[in-house]
Amino acid sequence: MSEAEPDERETAAAREPGERAPVTPRGRRLAGRLVIGVLCAVLGFAATAEVRSNDRSTKFATARQDELVGILGDLSQRSERLRGDIRDLENTKAGLERDTQGQTAVEDARRRAATYGMLAGTLPAAGPGIRLTIDDPRGRLRAEDLLDTLEELRDAGAEVIQADDVRVGVSTYFADAASGGVVADGRLLTRPYVFLVIGDPHTLATALGIPGGVLQTLRNLGARGAVAQEQRIVIRAVRSP
Template structure:
């Protein structure tokens, strides 16, 4: 029994010693096991994750600050654009005012031009009427026709025919000696010679006619025409085309 008791006494002691040497991590119920559970355990992966979280947080903060700066800059640009738009609006208004002034000036010029055109047309009509009436001098291309009458065979009717022939050939202005021919010009045989509008004409009878020289010369020289008729009275006829004929005689208005 003593041996067994010794065995019983020794057995647990050895077991305790063995447990104390080998089972230190296997005592969760003891204070040492509790301390082991409460002790923080940091691995390399956890440390790297923490560093990454820190860097990510810094990046987020930096991005927020950058966004705030960008927002402020964008606001400033908008204010600047508002100022530019306001300036453009003022310039546009000034340009519209200038355009209105230019349009008014254009209208005035057009009215002046129309008035000037009307005045010019009136002057041209007055000049035409003056030429037809014989109240204005004239010059231009035409002919000079000289009718010599050595025998006194030329009569008033012959000079009237000459005037009508020239007009039919396109003569615009005609002067006979010192008498300006008009629409109501007449010729009469008088005791001392031929009268034109009451004024005595003496031979040679000189006609100045403004018009197309070729047309008038051709018309006067047609067979059986004026030249032949005058020559039949014993008169001589000389026709000279001229680049410039000056008719200075005028009629009283």
């Protein structure tokens, strides 16, 4: 025991009740140590906070169990919200795909209707093809001659045909008129006969001009046929449905 201790006890015994004890050298040393400890604790806390903010793995490693449970619960809630967003996006995508398929089906139906309408003769048509002009100055051509011409055009790949002002269909017929000339579907055709044909121009022209073909047959009958290839043939005549 140091020599200062008896003096401190004697001073305390001599002190009257309610009187504040004077600060001793030992008290000063204890106070200094306490302040240093507090400062060390504050600096340690600040250093720990800085390290945790810069290193998440350290944060999780040093977190308490209740803190980890809270973090896990928050991640679970976020994951569930993301799953809900994914489901909503997938439903939206499926709806758009169904709508796209429906629109595609509608567009396909419209294209088919237009194609069938042109083939049936109920709709106007336009496209590349030929203009076949048949000049028959002596009137020697008969219905069968024009029918053969029509069949040759169909065999050559003609898609749409108009004979004068008559739209040719599957039920079109040619007949000799009693007063002369040729009738198509009950309408008298005028000379020169003009066939507007939509199809591949080169193929159609080649088929008509082969030896023994339509052009040679027309010459043998005293008529003359002229073929003009065109990039756009417009057929406006239509048939009643």
